[in-house]
Amino acid sequence: MCDQNKEKRSYHVDLTQVVDGKIQEVxxxxxxxxxxxxxxxxxxxxxxxxSDKHARQLVLGLRLMHHALKKYPDNALFAGFLAQLxxxxxxxxxxxxxxxxx
Numbered sequence: 001m002c003d004q005n006k007e008k009r010s011y012h013v014d015l016t017q018v019v020d021g022k023i024q025e026v027x028x029x030x031x032x033x034x035x036x037x038x039x040x041x042x043x044x045x046x047x048x049x050x051s052d053k054h055a056r057q058l059v060l061g062l063r064l065m066h067h068a069l070k071k072y073p074d075n076a077l078f079a080g081f082l083a084q085l086x087x088x089x090x091x092x093x094x095x096x097x098x099x100x101x102x
């Protein structure tokens with residue numbers, strides 16, 4: 001799910017919207033980390049009995065949210081939530097991730 005050596009992975013998100021049958025770009029960005037998001041989604045699908053689609057949505061959403069929240073640890077909006085998010089993330093990964101990340 002993520003490498004013991006914490007090899008850096010790069011991802012690209014490209015969000016588009018279909019309006020009147022035409023695809024319009026909403027936004028796109030790159031982000032990275034050491035987690036293998038595909039493997040984590042597969043783990044979530046198996047462990048939590050989620051559909052593949054919902055497991056992918058969950059893992060991507062959690063990773064993006066975690067990246068944003070940890071960049072602003074002193075933000076009052078995030079103060080009480082980051083610890084809960086970390087607890088949720090660790091419960092989802094359980095012992096299956098193996099990376100020892102926090």
